[in-house]
Amino acid sequence: MSMSETPPRSRRRAAPEEAQQTRKEDALMVNSVEKAFRVLSAFGRQHQTLSLSQVASETGMDISSAQRFTHTLNKLGYLRKDAQTKRFELTARTLDLGYHFVRSSRLVDRAMPYLMHLSKETEETINLTVRDGTEIIFVSRFLSRNVLNTDVIIGTRMPVYCTAPGIAMLSRLPEDEAMAVIDASDLKPYTASTVWQRDALREKIRQAAAQGYATAFEEVYLSDASIAAPILDHRGQPEAAVNIAVSCSRYSREEVVSRFSSLVVATAHAVSRI
Amino acid sequence: MSMSETPPRSRRRAAPEEAQQTRKEDALMVNSVEKAFRVLSAFGRQHQTLSLSQVASETGMDISSAQRFTHTLNKLGYLRKDAQTKRFELTARTLDLGYHFVRSSRLVDRAMPYLMHLSKETEETINLTVRDGTEIIFVSRFLSRNVLNTDVIIGTRMPVYCTAPGIAMLSRLPEDEAMAVIDASDLKPYTASTVWQRDALREKIRQAAAQGYATAFEEVYLSDASIAAPILDHRGQPEAAVNIAVSCSRYSREEVVSRFSSLVVATAHAVSRI
DNA sequence: TGATGTTTTATCGCTATGAGATAATTCTTA
DNA sequence: TAAGAATTATCTCATAGCGATAAAACATCA
Structure with a gap:
Protein backbone atom coordinates (compact mmCIF):
# COMPACT_ATOMS: atom_id res chain seq x y z
CA MET A 1 0.00 0.00 0.00
CA SER A 2 1.55 3.23 -1.08
CA MET A 3 1.62 5.87 1.63
CA SER A 4 2.34 8.60 -0.86
CA GLU A 5 -0.90 8.64 -2.78
CA THR A 6 -2.95 11.77 -2.24
CA PRO A 7 -5.66 11.08 0.29
CA PRO A 8 -9.17 11.22 -1.15
CA ARG A 9 -10.29 14.83 -0.76
CA SER A 10 -12.02 14.46 2.54
CA ARG A 11 -15.18 16.52 2.36
CA ARG A 12 -15.49 16.56 6.07
CA ARG A 13 -17.37 19.25 7.98
CA ALA A 14 -16.45 20.16 11.54
CA ALA A 15 -15.84 17.06 13.61
CA PRO A 16 -18.52 14.62 12.52
CA GLU A 17 -18.85 12.73 15.80
CA GLU A 18 -18.88 15.91 17.80
CA ALA A 19 -21.46 17.55 15.57
CA GLN A 20 -23.52 14.41 15.83
CA GLN A 21 -23.15 14.69 19.57
CA THR A 22 -24.42 18.24 19.93
CA ARG A 23 -27.13 17.50 17.42
CA LYS A 24 -28.29 14.55 19.51
CA GLU A 25 -28.09 16.55 22.66
CA ASP A 26 -30.24 19.32 21.32
CA ALA A 27 -32.18 18.59 18.18
CA LEU A 28 -34.12 21.83 18.45
CA MET A 29 -31.11 24.13 18.38
CA VAL A 30 -30.75 26.20 15.23
CA ASN A 31 -27.02 26.78 15.10
CA SER A 32 -27.10 29.45 12.43
CA VAL A 33 -28.70 31.81 14.91
CA GLU A 34 -25.79 31.52 17.29
CA LYS A 35 -23.37 32.13 14.47
CA ALA A 36 -25.17 35.27 13.40
CA PHE A 37 -24.90 36.65 16.92
CA ARG A 38 -21.28 35.59 17.05
CA VAL A 39 -20.57 37.71 14.00
CA LEU A 40 -22.40 40.72 15.42
CA SER A 41 -20.58 40.58 18.72
CA ALA A 42 -17.20 40.49 17.02
CA PHE A 43 -17.60 44.25 16.65
CA GLY A 44 -16.85 46.60 19.50
CA ARG A 45 -14.50 49.28 20.77
CA GLN A 46 -11.51 47.24 19.61
CA HIS A 47 -13.01 46.38 16.26
CA GLN A 48 -15.03 49.26 14.93
CA THR A 49 -14.89 47.85 11.43
CA LEU A 50 -13.93 44.39 10.23
CA SER A 51 -13.05 42.95 6.86
CA LEU A 52 -14.47 39.64 5.76
CA SER A 53 -11.34 37.73 6.67
CA GLN A 54 -11.18 39.47 10.03
CA VAL A 55 -14.75 38.46 10.74
CA ALA A 56 -13.76 34.90 9.91
CA SER A 57 -10.76 34.87 12.22
CA GLU A 58 -12.49 36.80 15.03
CA THR A 59 -15.42 34.40 15.07
CA GLY A 60 -13.45 31.26 14.34
CA MET A 61 -15.54 30.51 11.28
CA ASP A 62 -14.21 29.62 7.85
CA ILE A 63 -14.30 32.22 5.11
CA SER A 64 -17.39 30.75 3.48
CA SER A 65 -19.44 30.93 6.65
CA ALA A 66 -18.22 34.43 7.34
CA GLN A 67 -19.28 35.35 3.85
CA ARG A 68 -22.71 33.81 4.28
CA PHE A 69 -23.40 35.46 7.61
CA THR A 70 -22.05 38.89 6.79
CA HIS A 71 -24.13 38.76 3.63
CA THR A 72 -27.22 37.74 5.55
CA LEU A 73 -26.78 40.36 8.26
CA ASN A 74 -26.09 42.99 5.66
CA LYS A 75 -29.31 42.09 3.86
CA LEU A 76 -31.20 42.27 7.12
CA GLY A 77 -29.74 45.71 7.79
CA TYR A 78 -27.73 44.98 10.91
CA LEU A 79 -24.41 45.26 9.13
CA ARG A 80 -23.33 47.91 6.66
CA LYS A 81 -20.64 47.28 4.11
CA ASP A 82 -18.47 50.07 2.84
CA ALA A 83 -18.38 49.80 -0.92
CA GLN A 84 -14.90 51.28 -1.06
CA THR A 85 -13.05 49.52 1.72
CA LYS A 86 -15.25 46.39 1.75
CA ARG A 87 -15.24 46.55 5.51
CA PHE A 88 -18.27 45.89 7.67
CA GLU A 89 -19.65 47.84 10.60
CA LEU A 90 -22.72 47.60 12.81
CA THR A 91 -25.70 49.80 12.02
CA ALA A 92 -28.07 51.62 14.35
CA ARG A 93 -30.63 48.94 13.57
CA THR A 94 -28.88 46.79 16.18
CA LEU A 95 -30.57 49.08 18.71
CA ASP A 96 -33.95 47.61 17.73
CA LEU A 97 -33.66 44.51 19.90
CA GLY A 98 -32.81 46.40 23.04
CA TYR A 99 -35.59 48.82 22.22
CA HIS A 100 -38.09 45.99 22.09
CA PHE A 101 -36.80 44.71 25.39
CA VAL A 102 -37.13 48.04 27.18
CA ARG A 103 -40.58 48.59 25.70
CA SER A 104 -41.74 45.14 26.72
CA MET B 1 -61.27 5.70 -8.93
CA SER B 2 -62.80 6.55 -5.64
CA MET B 3 -62.81 10.25 -4.83
CA SER B 4 -63.35 9.58 -1.18
CA GLU B 5 -60.04 8.00 -0.35
CA THR B 6 -57.82 10.13 1.86
CA PRO B 7 -55.29 12.00 -0.24
CA PRO B 8 -51.68 10.84 0.25
CA ARG B 9 -50.26 12.93 3.09
CA SER B 10 -48.68 15.68 1.11
CA ARG B 11 -45.34 16.43 2.77
CA ARG B 12 -44.98 19.72 1.05
CA ARG B 13 -43.00 22.62 2.49
CA ALA B 14 -43.84 26.24 1.65
CA ALA B 15 -44.40 26.71 -2.09
CA PRO B 16 -41.66 24.70 -3.74
CA GLU B 17 -41.29 26.86 -6.87
CA GLU B 18 -41.26 30.04 -4.84
CA ALA B 19 -38.70 28.71 -2.39
CA GLN B 20 -36.63 27.63 -5.35
CA GLN B 21 -37.00 31.15 -6.67
CA THR B 22 -35.73 32.96 -3.59
CA ARG B 23 -33.02 30.38 -3.23
CA LYS B 24 -31.83 31.10 -6.74
CA GLU B 25 -32.02 34.81 -6.16
CA ASP B 26 -29.86 34.74 -3.08
CA ALA B 27 -27.96 31.58 -2.39
CA LEU B 28 -25.97 33.20 0.41
CA MET B 29 -28.96 34.14 2.54
CA VAL B 30 -29.31 32.18 5.75
CA ASN B 31 -33.03 32.37 6.37
CA SER B 32 -32.90 31.09 9.93
CA VAL B 33 -31.27 34.32 10.99
CA GLU B 34 -34.15 36.38 9.72
CA LYS B 35 -36.60 34.11 11.49
CA ALA B 36 -34.76 34.47 14.78
CA PHE B 37 -35.00 38.24 14.53
CA ARG B 38 -38.63 37.96 13.54
CA VAL B 39 -39.34 36.09 16.77
CA LEU B 40 -37.47 38.64 18.87
CA SER B 41 -39.27 41.59 17.35
CA ALA B 42 -42.65 40.04 18.01
CA PHE B 43 -42.24 41.30 21.56
CA GLY B 44 -42.95 44.89 22.46
CA ARG B 45 -45.24 47.19 24.37
CA GLN B 46 -48.27 45.32 23.06
CA HIS B 47 -46.82 41.89 23.70
CA GLN B 48 -44.76 41.90 26.86
CA THR B 49 -44.94 38.13 27.07
CA LEU B 50 -45.96 35.60 24.44
CA SER B 51 -46.90 31.94 24.57
CA LEU B 52 -45.51 29.53 22.01
CA SER B 53 -48.65 29.60 19.91
CA GLN B 54 -48.76 33.37 20.07
CA VAL B 55 -45.19 33.54 18.84
CA ALA B 56 -46.21 31.30 15.97
CA SER B 57 -49.19 33.40 14.98
CA GLU B 58 -47.42 36.74 15.52
CA THR B 59 -44.51 35.74 13.31
CA GLY B 60 -46.52 33.77 10.79
CA MET B 61 -44.45 30.66 11.41
CA ASP B 62 -45.82 27.19 12.04
CA ILE B 63 -45.73 25.82 15.55
CA SER B 64 -42.67 23.68 14.89
CA SER B 65 -40.58 26.61 13.73
CA ALA B 66 -41.78 28.73 16.62
CA GLN B 67 -40.77 25.92 18.93
CA ARG B 68 -37.33 25.63 17.36
CA PHE B 69 -36.59 29.33 17.43
CA THR B 70 -37.92 30.05 20.89
CA HIS B 71 -35.89 27.12 22.10
CA THR B 72 -32.77 28.39 20.35
CA LEU B 73 -33.16 31.96 21.57
CA ASN B 74 -33.86 30.73 25.07
CA LYS B 75 -30.66 28.68 25.01
CA LEU B 76 -28.72 31.70 23.76
CA GLY B 77 -30.14 33.78 26.59
CA TYR B 78 -32.14 36.32 24.62
CA LEU B 79 -35.47 34.86 25.65
CA ARG B 80 -36.56 33.75 29.10
CA LYS B 81 -39.27 31.19 29.63
CA ASP B 82 -41.45 31.26 32.68
CA ALA B 83 -41.58 27.72 34.04
CA GLN B 84 -45.07 28.26 35.45
CA THR B 85 -46.89 30.05 32.69
CA LYS B 86 -44.71 28.73 29.82
CA ARG B 87 -44.67 32.21 28.40
CA PHE B 88 -41.63 33.86 26.87
CA GLU B 89 -40.19 37.32 27.39
CA LEU B 90 -37.11 39.20 26.21
CA THR B 91 -34.11 39.39 28.53
CA ALA B 92 -31.70 42.25 29.15
CA ARG B 93 -29.16 40.38 27.05
CA THR B 94 -30.92 41.84 24.01
CA LEU B 95 -29.20 45.09 24.99
CA ASP B 96 -25.84 43.55 24.05
CA LEU B 97 -26.13 44.18 20.34
CA GLY B 98 -26.95 47.84 20.70
CA TYR B 99 -24.16 48.13 23.23
CA HIS B 100 -21.69 46.75 20.70
CA PHE B 101 -22.97 49.22 18.14
CA VAL B 102 -22.60 52.25 20.38
CA ARG B 103 -19.15 51.12 21.50
CA SER B 104 -18.01 50.55 17.94
C1' DT C 1 -65.17 14.00 37.59
C1' DG C 2 -64.63 12.62 33.33
C1' DA C 3 -64.85 14.29 28.54
C1' DT C 4 -63.19 17.47 25.20
C1' DG C 5 -60.53 20.84 23.27
C1' DT C 6 -56.17 23.38 23.41
C1' DT C 7 -51.41 24.11 24.05
C1' DT C 8 -46.99 22.41 24.75
C1' DT C 9 -43.37 18.90 24.24
C1' DA C 10 -41.08 15.09 21.95
C1' DT C 11 -39.91 12.55 17.90
C1' DC C 12 -39.28 11.28 13.08
C1' DG C 13 -38.33 11.02 8.02
C1' DC C 14 -37.15 13.72 4.05
C1' DT C 15 -35.02 17.06 1.41
C1' DA C 16 -34.01 21.88 0.67
C1' DT C 17 -30.56 24.27 2.84
C1' DG C 18 -26.44 25.70 4.21
C1' DA C 19 -21.43 23.99 4.82
C1' DG C 20 -17.24 23.84 2.83
C1' DA C 21 -14.31 23.70 -1.19
C1' DT C 22 -12.67 26.10 -4.84
C1' DA C 23 -12.67 28.85 -9.00
C1' DA C 24 -12.95 33.53 -10.73
C1' DT C 25 -12.28 38.12 -9.82
C1' DT C 26 -10.72 42.20 -7.73
C1' DC C 27 -7.65 44.63 -5.00
C1' DT C 28 -2.63 45.32 -2.92
C1' DT C 29 2.01 46.17 -2.98
C1' DA C 30 6.44 45.89 -4.22
C1' DT D 1 3.19 44.37 -14.09
C1' DA D 2 3.67 40.29 -11.68
C1' DA D 3 2.86 37.94 -7.40
C1' DG D 4 0.11 37.61 -3.47
C1' DA D 5 -3.91 38.47 -0.77
C1' DA D 6 -8.51 39.23 -0.20
C1' DT D 7 -13.16 39.14 -1.87
C1' DT D 8 -16.91 37.35 -4.68
C1' DA D 9 -19.25 33.71 -7.23
C1' DT D 10 -20.45 29.04 -7.90
C1' DC D 11 -20.75 24.17 -7.18
C1' DT D 12 -21.75 19.55 -4.72
C1' DC D 13 -22.97 16.83 -0.96
C1' DA D 14 -24.41 15.57 3.65
C1' DT D 15 -27.05 16.88 7.16
C1' DA D 16 -29.38 20.42 9.71
C1' DG D 17 -33.53 21.92 10.12
C1' DC D 18 -38.28 21.80 8.25
C1' DG D 19 -42.85 20.36 8.70
C1' DA D 20 -45.86 16.81 10.29
C1' DT D 21 -47.59 14.51 13.91
C1' DA D 22 -47.81 11.78 18.10
C1' DA D 23 -47.68 12.06 23.11
C1' DA D 24 -48.24 14.61 27.14
C1' DA D 25 -49.77 18.30 29.87
C1' DC D 26 -53.25 21.72 30.82
C1' DA D 27 -57.48 24.03 30.64
C1' DT D 28 -62.65 24.20 30.30
C1' DC D 29 -67.03 22.85 30.94
C1' DA D 30 -71.11 19.80 31.43
Missing part, protein backbone atom coordinates in the same frame (compact mmCIF):
# COMPACT_ATOMS: atom_id res chain seq x y z
CA SER A 105 -40.30 45.16 30.21
CA ARG A 106 -42.87 45.42 32.97
CA LEU A 107 -40.03 46.14 35.35
CA VAL A 108 -38.84 49.17 33.40
CA ASP A 109 -42.43 50.32 33.03
CA ARG A 110 -43.03 50.18 36.75
CA ALA A 111 -39.67 51.63 37.72
CA MET A 112 -39.47 54.60 35.36
CA PRO A 113 -41.57 57.16 37.25
CA TYR A 114 -39.84 56.34 40.53
CA LEU A 115 -36.41 56.59 38.95
CA MET A 116 -37.31 59.95 37.44
CA HIS A 117 -38.49 61.17 40.78
CA LEU A 118 -35.31 59.99 42.48
CA SER A 119 -33.26 61.66 39.77
CA LYS A 120 -34.97 65.00 40.29
CA GLU A 121 -34.83 64.75 44.05
CA THR A 122 -31.15 63.87 44.30
CA GLU A 123 -29.79 65.46 41.11
CA GLU A 124 -27.40 62.50 41.01
CA THR A 125 -26.99 59.62 38.57
CA ILE A 126 -29.65 56.92 38.95
CA ASN A 127 -29.40 53.42 37.49
CA LEU A 128 -31.66 50.43 37.12
CA THR A 129 -29.77 47.15 36.73
CA VAL A 130 -30.62 43.47 36.46
CA ARG A 131 -28.46 40.43 37.00
CA ASP A 132 -27.37 38.00 34.29
CA GLY A 133 -25.34 35.27 35.94
CA THR A 134 -22.23 36.81 37.46
CA GLU A 135 -22.80 40.18 35.85
CA ILE A 136 -25.16 43.08 36.21
CA ILE A 137 -26.53 44.84 33.14
CA PHE A 138 -27.46 48.50 33.10
CA VAL A 139 -31.02 48.69 31.84
CA SER A 140 -32.03 52.26 32.52
CA ARG A 141 -30.04 55.30 33.43
CA PHE A 142 -30.59 58.92 34.39
CA LEU A 143 -27.42 60.94 34.29
CA SER A 144 -26.48 63.60 36.75
CA ARG A 145 -25.43 66.94 35.43
CA ASN A 146 -22.39 66.72 37.71
CA VAL A 147 -20.64 63.55 36.66
CA LEU A 148 -21.16 62.41 33.13
CA ASN A 149 -19.53 59.03 32.82
CA THR A 150 -19.92 57.97 29.22
CA ASP A 151 -18.15 54.68 29.84
CA VAL A 152 -21.28 53.28 31.40
CA ILE A 153 -24.22 53.19 29.04
CA ILE A 154 -27.35 51.12 28.68
CA GLY A 155 -26.27 47.55 28.07
CA THR A 156 -23.00 47.89 29.98
CA ARG A 157 -22.07 44.83 32.03
CA MET A 158 -20.12 44.78 35.28
CA PRO A 159 -19.29 42.00 37.71
CA VAL A 160 -21.87 41.39 40.41
CA TYR A 161 -19.34 41.11 43.22
CA CYS A 162 -17.80 44.59 43.06
CA THR A 163 -20.89 46.69 42.45
CA ALA A 164 -23.47 47.94 44.90
CA PRO A 165 -26.43 46.76 42.81
CA GLY A 166 -24.85 43.33 42.46
CA ILE A 167 -24.36 42.89 46.17
CA ALA A 168 -27.80 44.32 46.88
CA MET A 169 -29.39 41.67 44.66
CA LEU A 170 -27.34 38.85 46.15
CA SER A 171 -28.34 39.96 49.64
CA ARG A 172 -31.92 38.85 48.96
CA LEU A 173 -30.91 35.42 47.75
CA PRO A 174 -30.42 32.39 50.04
CA GLU A 175 -26.77 32.60 51.12
CA ASP A 176 -25.71 29.44 49.30
CA GLU A 177 -27.12 30.75 46.03
CA ALA A 178 -25.44 34.09 46.58
CA MET A 179 -22.11 32.42 47.26
CA ALA A 180 -22.55 30.25 44.20
CA VAL A 181 -22.66 33.42 42.13
CA ILE A 182 -19.54 34.68 43.89
CA ASP A 183 -17.79 31.38 43.31
CA ALA A 184 -18.66 31.44 39.63
CA SER A 185 -17.15 34.91 39.32
CA ASP A 186 -13.64 35.72 38.23
CA LEU A 187 -12.69 37.52 41.44
CA LYS A 188 -9.99 40.15 41.17
CA PRO A 189 -9.31 43.68 42.39
CA TYR A 190 -10.06 46.47 39.91
CA THR A 191 -8.78 49.16 42.24
CA ALA A 192 -7.08 49.22 45.61
CA SER A 193 -10.52 49.50 47.20
CA THR A 194 -12.15 46.55 45.48
CA VAL A 195 -13.59 44.02 47.92
CA TRP A 196 -12.86 40.78 46.13
CA GLN A 197 -12.05 38.07 48.65
CA ARG A 198 -14.63 35.39 49.24
CA ASP A 199 -14.93 35.89 52.99
CA ALA A 200 -15.05 39.67 52.78
CA LEU A 201 -17.75 39.38 50.12
CA ARG A 202 -19.86 37.05 52.25
CA GLU A 203 -19.59 39.54 55.06
CA LYS A 204 -20.56 42.34 52.69
CA ILE A 205 -23.60 40.43 51.50
CA ARG A 206 -24.70 39.71 55.07
CA GLN A 207 -24.34 43.34 55.99
CA ALA A 208 -26.36 44.40 52.94
CA ALA A 209 -29.06 41.89 53.93
CA ALA A 210 -29.19 43.37 57.42
CA GLN A 211 -29.19 46.98 56.29
CA GLY A 212 -31.40 46.64 53.22
CA TYR A 213 -28.90 48.41 51.01
CA ALA A 214 -25.36 47.91 49.70
CA THR A 215 -22.54 50.33 49.04
CA ALA A 216 -19.43 50.33 46.88
CA PHE A 217 -16.72 52.94 47.08
CA GLU A 218 -14.23 53.17 44.22
CA GLU A 219 -14.44 49.45 43.62
CA VAL A 220 -14.47 49.69 39.84
CA TYR A 221 -13.81 53.30 38.93
CA LEU A 222 -11.76 55.56 41.15
CA SER A 223 -13.81 58.40 42.62
CA ASP A 224 -17.11 56.60 42.02
CA ALA A 225 -19.34 55.82 44.98
CA SER A 226 -22.59 53.92 44.74
CA ILE A 227 -25.44 52.90 47.01
CA ALA A 228 -28.06 50.39 45.93
CA ALA A 229 -31.19 48.57 47.09
CA PRO A 230 -32.79 45.42 45.67
CA ILE A 231 -36.11 45.29 43.83
CA LEU A 232 -38.12 42.14 44.54
CA ASP A 233 -40.59 40.38 42.29
CA HIS A 234 -43.96 39.01 43.38
CA ARG A 235 -42.40 35.96 44.98
CA GLY A 236 -39.74 37.88 46.81
CA GLN A 237 -36.88 37.10 44.43
CA PRO A 238 -34.50 39.96 43.65
CA GLU A 239 -35.16 40.88 40.04
CA ALA A 240 -33.28 44.17 39.81
CA ALA A 241 -31.65 46.96 41.78
CA VAL A 242 -31.76 50.75 41.89
CA ASN A 243 -28.64 52.63 42.69
CA ILE A 244 -27.47 56.19 43.13
CA ALA A 245 -23.97 56.90 41.86
CA VAL A 246 -22.06 59.92 43.06
CA SER A 247 -18.54 61.28 42.94
CA CYS A 248 -16.44 60.53 46.01
CA SER A 249 -15.10 64.05 45.85
CA ARG A 250 -18.50 65.44 46.70
CA TYR A 251 -19.53 63.23 49.59
CA SER A 252 -17.84 61.29 52.37
CA ARG A 253 -18.76 57.62 52.83
CA GLU A 254 -20.92 58.54 55.78
CA GLU A 255 -22.70 61.24 53.84
CA VAL A 256 -23.50 58.85 51.01
CA VAL A 257 -25.26 56.57 53.48
CA SER A 258 -26.96 59.26 55.52
CA ARG A 259 -28.24 61.23 52.56
CA PHE A 260 -29.18 58.45 50.17
CA SER A 261 -29.79 55.13 51.92
CA SER A 262 -33.40 55.74 52.85
CA LEU A 263 -34.18 57.28 49.46
CA VAL A 264 -32.79 54.37 47.52
CA VAL A 265 -34.42 51.81 49.80
CA ALA A 266 -37.77 53.57 49.54
CA THR A 267 -37.55 53.69 45.76
CA ALA A 268 -36.63 50.02 45.51
CA HIS A 269 -39.50 49.17 47.81
CA ALA A 270 -41.97 51.17 45.76
CA VAL A 271 -40.95 49.36 42.58
CA SER A 272 -41.02 45.93 44.24
CA ARG A 273 -44.12 43.80 43.83
CA ILE A 274 -43.88 41.66 46.89
CA SER B 105 -19.43 53.74 16.48
CA ARG B 106 -16.83 56.33 15.54
CA LEU B 107 -19.66 58.81 15.18
CA VAL B 108 -20.83 58.36 18.75
CA ASP B 109 -17.24 58.48 19.94
CA ARG B 110 -16.61 61.79 18.24
CA ALA B 111 -19.97 63.30 19.13
CA MET B 112 -20.15 62.45 22.83
CA PRO B 113 -18.04 65.25 24.32
CA TYR B 114 -19.76 67.86 22.18
CA LEU B 115 -23.18 66.57 23.10
CA MET B 116 -22.28 66.63 26.77
CA HIS B 117 -21.06 70.16 26.44
CA LEU B 118 -24.22 71.22 24.65
CA SER B 119 -26.28 69.52 27.33
CA LYS B 120 -24.56 71.40 30.12
CA GLU B 121 -24.68 74.69 28.28
CA THR B 122 -28.37 74.58 27.39
CA GLU B 123 -29.76 72.38 30.18
CA GLU B 124 -32.15 71.04 27.57
CA THR B 125 -32.59 67.60 26.01
CA ILE B 126 -29.94 66.78 23.39
CA ASN B 127 -30.23 63.95 20.88
CA LEU B 128 -27.99 62.32 18.32
CA THR B 129 -29.90 60.58 15.52
CA VAL B 130 -29.07 58.74 12.32
CA ARG B 131 -31.25 57.95 9.35
CA ASP B 132 -32.37 54.47 8.35
CA GLY B 133 -34.41 54.81 5.16
CA THR B 134 -37.50 56.87 5.90
CA GLU B 135 -36.92 56.86 9.63
CA ILE B 136 -34.55 58.41 12.09
CA ILE B 137 -33.19 56.38 14.98
CA PHE B 138 -32.22 57.90 18.33
CA VAL B 139 -28.67 56.80 19.02
CA SER B 140 -27.64 58.94 21.96
CA ARG B 141 -29.61 61.09 24.30
CA PHE B 142 -29.02 63.50 27.17
CA LEU B 143 -32.19 64.29 29.04
CA SER B 144 -33.09 67.67 30.37
CA ARG B 145 -34.10 67.90 33.97
CA ASN B 146 -37.12 69.90 32.82
CA VAL B 147 -38.93 67.60 30.45
CA LEU B 148 -38.42 63.91 30.91
CA ASN B 149 -40.09 62.21 28.00
CA THR B 150 -39.68 58.49 28.57
CA ASP B 151 -41.50 57.67 25.34
CA VAL B 152 -38.38 58.45 23.39
CA ILE B 153 -35.45 56.25 24.30
CA ILE B 154 -32.34 55.02 22.58
CA GLY B 155 -33.44 52.95 19.61
CA THR B 156 -36.71 54.85 19.12
CA ARG B 157 -37.65 55.39 15.48
CA MET B 158 -39.58 58.32 14.06
CA PRO B 159 -40.41 59.33 10.49
CA VAL B 160 -37.81 61.49 8.77
CA TYR B 161 -40.32 63.93 7.32
CA CYS B 162 -41.84 65.29 10.52
CA THR B 163 -38.76 65.61 12.68
CA ALA B 164 -36.15 68.36 12.75
CA PRO B 165 -33.19 65.92 12.58
CA GLY B 166 -34.81 64.15 9.65
CA ILE B 167 -35.27 67.32 7.64
CA ALA B 168 -31.81 68.54 8.63
CA MET B 169 -30.25 65.39 7.19
CA LEU B 170 -32.31 65.54 4.00
CA SER B 171 -31.28 69.16 3.51
CA ARG B 172 -27.71 68.04 2.77
CA LEU B 173 -28.75 65.46 0.20
CA PRO B 174 -29.26 66.25 -3.51
CA GLU B 175 -32.88 67.35 -3.79
CA ASP B 176 -33.95 64.35 -5.85
CA GLU B 177 -32.57 61.96 -3.26
CA ALA B 178 -34.24 63.90 -0.48
CA MET B 179 -37.56 63.83 -2.27
CA ALA B 180 -37.16 60.12 -2.94
CA VAL B 181 -37.05 59.61 0.83
CA ILE B 182 -40.14 61.78 1.22
CA ASP B 183 -41.93 59.85 -1.52
CA ALA B 184 -41.08 56.53 0.12
CA SER B 185 -42.58 57.76 3.39
CA ASP B 186 -46.09 57.16 4.60
CA LEU B 187 -47.00 60.82 4.84
CA LYS B 188 -49.69 61.73 7.34
CA PRO B 189 -50.34 64.35 10.00
CA TYR B 190 -49.60 63.28 13.59
CA THR B 191 -50.85 66.55 15.02
CA ALA B 192 -52.53 69.65 13.62
CA SER B 193 -49.07 71.18 13.21
CA THR B 194 -47.47 68.35 11.26
CA VAL B 195 -46.03 69.46 7.94
CA TRP B 196 -46.78 66.44 5.78
CA GLN B 197 -47.59 67.57 2.25
CA ARG B 198 -45.00 66.94 -0.44
CA ASP B 199 -44.69 70.53 -1.58
CA ALA B 200 -44.55 71.97 1.90
CA LEU B 201 -41.86 69.42 2.78
CA ARG B 202 -39.76 70.33 -0.24
CA GLU B 203 -39.99 73.94 0.79
CA LYS B 204 -39.03 73.02 4.34
CA ILE B 205 -36.01 71.06 3.14
CA ARG B 206 -34.87 73.99 0.96
CA GLN B 207 -35.22 76.37 3.83
CA ALA B 208 -33.21 74.08 6.07
CA ALA B 209 -30.52 73.86 3.40
CA ALA B 210 -30.36 77.64 3.25
CA GLN B 211 -30.35 78.15 7.01
CA GLY B 212 -28.14 75.23 8.00
CA TYR B 213 -30.67 74.01 10.55
CA ALA B 214 -34.21 72.64 10.66
CA THR B 215 -37.03 73.11 13.14
CA ALA B 216 -40.15 71.18 14.08
CA PHE B 217 -42.85 72.51 16.35
CA GLU B 218 -45.35 70.04 17.79
CA GLU B 219 -45.18 67.90 14.67
CA VAL B 220 -45.16 64.57 16.53
CA TYR B 221 -45.82 65.32 20.18
CA LEU B 222 -47.84 68.29 21.27
CA SER B 223 -45.77 70.83 23.20
CA ASP B 224 -42.47 69.49 21.81
CA ALA B 225 -40.23 71.82 19.85
CA SER B 226 -37.00 70.78 18.22
CA ILE B 227 -34.13 72.36 16.32
CA ALA B 228 -31.52 70.28 14.50
CA ALA B 229 -28.40 70.53 12.37
CA PRO B 230 -26.82 67.88 10.12
CA ILE B 231 -23.51 66.14 10.79
CA LEU B 232 -21.53 65.43 7.63
CA ASP B 233 -19.08 62.62 7.01
CA HIS B 234 -15.73 62.97 5.31
CA ARG B 235 -17.28 63.14 1.88
CA GLY B 236 -19.93 65.63 2.84
CA GLN B 237 -22.80 63.17 3.15
CA PRO B 238 -25.18 63.70 6.07
CA GLU B 239 -24.53 60.82 8.45
CA ALA B 240 -26.38 62.05 11.51
CA ALA B 241 -27.99 65.04 13.19
CA VAL B 242 -27.85 66.76 16.56
CA ASN B 243 -30.96 68.32 17.93
CA ILE B 244 -32.11 70.25 20.94
CA ALA B 245 -35.61 69.43 22.15
CA VAL B 246 -37.51 71.82 24.38
CA SER B 247 -41.01 72.33 25.65
CA CYS B 248 -43.11 74.79 23.67
CA SER B 249 -44.42 76.17 26.90
CA ARG B 250 -41.02 77.51 27.80
CA TYR B 251 -39.97 79.16 24.55
CA SER B 252 -41.66 80.86 21.61
CA ARG B 253 -40.74 79.69 18.11
CA GLU B 254 -38.56 82.74 17.66
CA GLU B 255 -36.78 82.12 20.94
CA VAL B 256 -36.01 78.53 19.99
CA VAL B 257 -34.25 79.79 16.88
CA SER B 258 -32.52 82.77 18.42
CA ARG B 259 -31.25 80.89 21.47
CA PHE B 260 -30.33 77.56 19.99
CA SER B 261 -29.74 77.72 16.24
CA SER B 262 -26.11 78.80 16.37
CA LEU B 263 -25.34 76.38 19.21
CA VAL B 264 -26.76 73.39 17.42
CA VAL B 265 -25.13 74.35 14.13
CA ALA B 266 -21.76 74.83 15.81
CA THR B 267 -22.02 71.47 17.55
CA ALA B 268 -22.96 69.68 14.34
CA HIS B 269 -20.08 71.37 12.57
CA ALA B 270 -17.60 70.35 15.27
CA VAL B 271 -18.67 66.72 15.00
CA SER B 272 -18.61 66.75 11.19
CA ARG B 273 -15.53 65.42 9.45
CA ILE B 274 -15.77 67.27 6.17
